[in-house]
Amino acid sequence: MRPDKWLLVQPVILLCVLYHCPCQPMVDNRMTRPAQCAGQVISVAYRYRTLAVRSSLECVGHCRPADPCLSVVFDLDNRLCHLGNATSEDDCSNMEAAVGRMKYYEIVCKNGGQMDSQGKCACVDSYVGNRCERIMADCTEGVISGTVKQKGVYNIQPALASSPFPVFCRTLEQLSRTRIFHREDPAVSFNRSWSEYRDGFGDLSGDHWLGLEKLHLLTASKSYGLRFLMKPPNSTASYSFFEDFVLSDEASGYSFTVGTLRSDKLANCLDGQQGAPFSAYDVDNDDNSTFNCALQYGGGWWFKGENCSLCSPMGPILPPFDGMRKGVLGESFWSGFGDGYPFPITMYLVVE
Numbered sequence: 226m227r228p229d230k231w232l233l234v235q236p237v238i239l240l241c242v243l244y245h246c247p248c249q250p251m252v253d254n255r256m257t258r259p260a261q262c263a264g265q266v267i268s269v270a271y272r273y274r275t276l277a278v279r280s281s282l283e284c285v286g287h288c289r290p291a292d293p294c295l296s297v298v299f300d301l302d303n304r305l306c307h308l309g310n311a312t313s314e315d316d317c318s319n320m321e322a323a324v325g326r327m328k329y330y331e332i333v334c335k336n337g338g339q340m341d342s343q344g345k346c347a348c349v350d351s352y353v354g355n356r357c358e359r360i361m362a363d364c365t366e367g368v369i370s371g372t373v374k375q376k377g378v379y380n381i382q383p384a385l386a387s388s389p390f391p392v393f394c395r396t397l398e399q400l401s402r403t404r405i406f407h408r409e410d411p412a413v414s415f416n417r418s419w420s421e422y423r424d425g426f427g428d429l430s431g432d433h434w435l436g437l438e439k440l441h442l443l444t445a446s447k448s449y450g451l452r453f454l455m456k457p458p459n460s461t462a463s464y465s466f467f468e469d470f471v472l473s474d475e476a477s478g479y480s481f482t483v484g485t486l487r488s489d490k491l492a493n494c495l496d497g498q499q500g501a502p503f504s505a506y507d508v509d510n511d512d513n514s515t516f517n518c519a520l521q522y523g524g525g526w527w528f529k530g531e532n533c534s535l536c537s538p539m540g541p542i543l544p545p546f547d548g549m550r551k552g553v554l555g556e557s558f559w560s561g562f563g564d565g566y567p568f569p570i571t572m573y574l575v576v577e
């Protein structure tokens with residue numbers, strides 16, 4: 226560069242260093258400035274600490290992942306750094322107009338996510354989204370996004386749920402299933418009250434029922450199929466898969482509907498039960514005029530009419546635990562399954 230040109234460029238560089246001109250790239254690759262909120266900074270209500278600093282770079286450096294820090298406001302006029310515990314939430318709803326020369330930066334990857342070498346957020350702990358800004362809607366979204374890498378308990382939040390709740394996710398290569406029921410320990414009783422069936426019970430990693438209310442929120446938020454899987458001792462797995470499983474709300478008794486049975490390796494247990502509300506020993510919705518099916522069979526289910534049901538997977542499992550029924554009224558059964566009881570048994574929601 227010729228010396229006379231260098232003299233012209235020098236003041237520009239000096240100004241940029243002093244005043245952090247807009248041409249300056251991101252001060253830290255963890256942080257970004259949301260374009261849609263230009264001229265705005267995080268509201269005072271979300272600023273939890275103020276520090277004296279010399280530059281925006283120094284300010285951003287104070288926003289450490291271990292702290293509640295999600296954003297910073299660098300006040301150039303006063304050389305102050307305000308640490309914030311919220312971000313623009315992608316719609317500027319947490320923002321207010323900047324006063325004087327203020328610059329706003331926020332964390333690119335939220336909730337513990339880390340930026341990978343491609344500049345994308347690698348999310349953890351059930352979070353998904355471009356910036357790990359929300360809990361996954363179900364296990365399938367977790368697997369597709371890369372958050373769920375192995376089977377286990379994760380938090381999900383279906384679109385209609387007001388708060389997240391934990392479920393067990395099963396992973397199968399690129400597929401995933403949201404487990405809603407699992408039974409393999411004969412000692413765990415499924416003869417439970419209405420409120421237990423509504424709210425869920427058991428250990429999500431072992432025997433459990435996820436809960437009718439959560440099932441309602443899931444199936445009202447997204448289209449799911451319902452899969453039953455049985456793997457009796459010393460036998461191959463049997464399963465059935467129904468399309469379009471939908472569960473109504475509590476006011477409608479958590480009645481269900483299913484679509485076409487796509488696989489019939491297991492007898493169609495839900496045949497004839499369409500539209501039936503759920504029953505437990507203390508809430509009789511079975512439309513059986515002579516007795517309470519749930520009381521008779523010792524477990525909750527979508528019982529309906531004089532014959533109650535073609536299966537009762539929640540019924541008691543009686544010793545010896547050899548996989549064979551004793552023919553006692555109320556012992557767990559599944560029509561077409563021979564003399565064996567439906568056990569161990571699992572129900573999954575599968576994204577369609």
Ligand SMILES: [Ca+2]
Nearest residue numbers: 509513516517
């Ligand atoms: Ca009845």
